[in-house]
Amino acid sequence: MYNLRMPRLTYLKICCCNNSRLSLPKLILVLLVAVIVLQGVHMFLLSRIQNHAKRESKTADNSEIGEMIKRIYESHELDATGSYHVIANVAMCEKCLPTGAPMYEKYEITIVTQTSLNNLHHIVNMASQWQGPIGVTVFAFDDGIVNVLIAIATLRKCHPVVLKTVTFHLAYPLHRFPQNLNNAYDTALVSCEELPKVFESKVPNYSFDDIQYPHNMLRNVAVKNTKTEFIFMIDIDMLPSLGLRKDFSKFIEVADRFLPNLTAFVIPSFEAKLNVSFPADKKALLKQWDAGEIRPFYYEVCWKCQRHTDYDTWKEIDGSQLKIAYNVPWKDPWEPFFITRRFMPTFDERFKQYGFNRISHVCELHVAGYTLSVLSNAFLIHQGFKQPEKFHSTKTKELNMNRMLFRKFKEELKMKYPYSQKRCY
Template sequence: MICRARRRRYWTFCAVLLILILFAFSLHTPTNEKLRNIFCNDAVDPDPPAAEQSSFVLDTSGTYRIFPDVFSAHAPPPAPAVLTLLTHTSLNNLRYVPRLVERWTAGMAVAVFVPPGLLGEIREVLDGMRRCYPLVAEYVTFHVVSPGVGEKGGLGRRGKGELRGCNGSLPLRYWELVISGQWASQNYNLDHPYPNNLLRNVARRFTLSQFYLTIDVDMLPSGDLYTDFLAFLSPFNYTLATPPLDHQVFVLPAFELRRPDTTPAHKPQLLTQMHQLQARPFYFEMCWKCQQPTDYRRWETAPTEGKMAVAYDVEWRDPWEPFVIVHRSAPWFDERFKQYGFNRISHACELFVAGYKFSVLDTAFVMHLGFKTSDNFHQTKTEELNQNRRLFAIFKEELRMKYPDSTRKCE
């Protein structure tokens, strides 16, 4: 019996040893490189295979490819972040990103819309931008969205050579592509519909944060907005699971600047520019009723300095489309709206029907770089506006079914 027990232990030991030897050998075979990366600290692959770099998920419609986290920020805030700035851009407007992060200096997520034929260039350009302007690498996470599920080709491999040079905060390769005409088209003047609401949602979907501020890439927030809003929140102890009291969203009055090179950081500077006619309310010429409910005169008389606070509340009415800071529990943008018209109004409308209160902050604001005028827009603007107006009518009827107990209507 004793010999039999010893033989059993011996063969058990041999079997275990054989398994360990085979496991160690498998870690060094090419087919198990990923497994070795998990168990061995010395396995670092800074440039994964092209197939992995081109991995994507589809949007809910199944027509857009989403490449998340093409580049992640080097210094992401603790998860979850308190407030994250979200924005979206075409290739041409990427030039605004460095200026935006310079003003914000905190966590940002940027969703970049790339036509399928130009996917091969985007990784090199984004990598160059991060190397030309270190603040971009520190704070910005990039996601890429591209139409055409059946399209061939994915994201290009990151360039391994030396950066050929920078022109300002952008790599030379970016300017070469713009000057050549390949990247010169504006957001709404592309061969494919610009899915602004999908891009906004993509930036949010892959960002864990308590609050989000979504603005366009050619806008700037007021100076110190990030730190001032954190100080404003501190007494309330908001969490991921606890939305603001009374379903509150925080409105940032929006303005346009005549000269993009003179960007006021604080409210007194902005008011001075307004009195000098160098700044005016957003969409003042194009759609005054879209911003009028903000009540700019009342905001001007609210405190200009001191700790951020709510100045007053405003009840939403059609077609107000304010720029707001929302809690992560807020509704998403409706991704059916593309191109020009009703993409932000529809979101504000749903916030209202869902019971949210619109509270205007007293010292915070956002600015568009340049006056909005009729000659700024593309030729198909009116056609797109009419199409989205019909969609908006359907959307409002859908809200009645989505919120059957709500007494509020988008009217």
């Protein structure tokens, strides 16, 4: 409480009233001094209020990070090999919380993806475009885990669509636990303007020294913790066509009555030059394709990995509404992106680094009896042209190692699906 010392003000009043000879200039001076004093008191009190607000804000920020650290310590989940600590739902989307809005409807789709810190910023564009549930597993290790927690909390604070729709999971190698995690409870968030600096790591996913990037383990974590019936597995630097989520939900609600459950709905994938405007629909995409601004995905890097989508046929299909354009039997080494039910064969977690991590999964779907159906009015665009010279230096070595594993994998499928007449070739 403040002690207001009235005697001085009383003395001023008495002097003003009893001294009839007090000149007008002196009176003005006295009043001016009083105004300055009152302004000083006002600024002091305002400063205290602002400082208190800042402390409250910092406490809220710390609480977000503190909750994630708590989940790390409380999680006892490991991957199938016992090599990675997995923290599912380290930060849940607002709509996913029990106290939030109702859970997503039956025919809803969740984008599932994975990344390290250096590509996590793409989640903002993805969430803004998708406007629906997204699950992303973030890979980190050592003190980089604290940076990931700061990034997640700041993204949720600065981008309401991320807070509302994105659920984050975390995974790290058991032998690379962060040493400074206990001291991170009081870590303050960076400002929204400073957030891009957090993502300035120049190290690509495949170049973590002695750490192998476990794509498929991260994907399995995201799929396992999905709450919707359908999933859409894509890379974090890709964007789906506008309206795809709602269009597919309407389509599958009708088509589900006659389509087999084992269907993978292929979304033709493309890559666009940087800073090219995103096409509003298929008609706009075709114009940009003709102009050389957009081309089929992996056109230079591995055309045989995508050409079985049959882009020439897709180009001629009417794009006025979403429907199945045609079916394509799987052929090695086709690796399309697709939407399917979440209860599918898991990704083989032995495939790490570059090569065969997605091909192996689509191959198994084929052997398991899935139909690959290309959708007519949907597409996926990677931001930037993929070019062979921009890959990491150990790509060829990793590709050769995973090729040997893929051969073994195909032989194992014969035993896993003994009654299947389909093979991976």
